Amino acid sequence: MILREFEGIANHFQNHDHIRLILKYDESISHSIYAASDIFIIPSIFEPCGLTQMIAMRYGTIPVARKTGGLNDSVFDVDDDTIPLQFRNGYTFLNPDEQGVNSGLERAISRYRNNPESWHQLVQKVMSIDWSWEFSASQYEDLYAKSVARARAAASRA
Template identity: 80%
Template sequence: MFIIPSVFEPCGLTQMIAMRYGSVPIARKTGGLNDSVFDVDDDTIPLQFRNGFTFLTPDEQGLNSALERAFSLYSSKPDSWQELVKKDMEIDFSWATSASQYEELYAKSVARARAAANRT
């Protein structure tokens, strides 16, 4: 486990490095951490993106709650824990993936703009 109780975190690479090496992140929902660590218990997040444990309030109670949930999964469901570790290690945070997504978005935008121009 890798604990990141940041009050502020503009981007954050530590969680990505931790996951690559098999550490499940326990992070406060702020800044870049909120963009890359998604709580395993959050039903509003698609299952394939859930990769760690998060907490909202930067205090002892918030951190302890996330820690308790992480330790509970680790001790009571070791197979699920290992699946989470493996999934985290396989996440692709490379620029190649981001660049590809931006290229795709740009191509769609250009196609829509051309289609709109042709209608007028």
């Protein structure tokens, strides 16, 4: 039933110059969408890891994401003063509803329209984030070394 509704919408806009609904996955189209977007909305109710936000940022697309799962681990709100400035890289919202999405989206659009220099700096910032395994592995290696050192220090005091 729902698929037929979406197929009807896709057919309605199939010859439109500015709107397209594509109901299949296409790798090259997905890259074009990321590259052509300024803002990427990720209203996930559940997100165990989340790669879309990382891909979007690599293309310079600012994520507006719900604070859940892997999104909460990688998208840090630019307006959250409790987060160090160097980590703030997108817009987040808590509630998975229209008001939640709108709260993040309205703030992003406001910055985009009213402060283009600040927006451009944010775009440059997110494009330079290192999401590689090499970086992550290095962080885990450092954490492991600190844990081992603490364990040895505790054992020597015992």
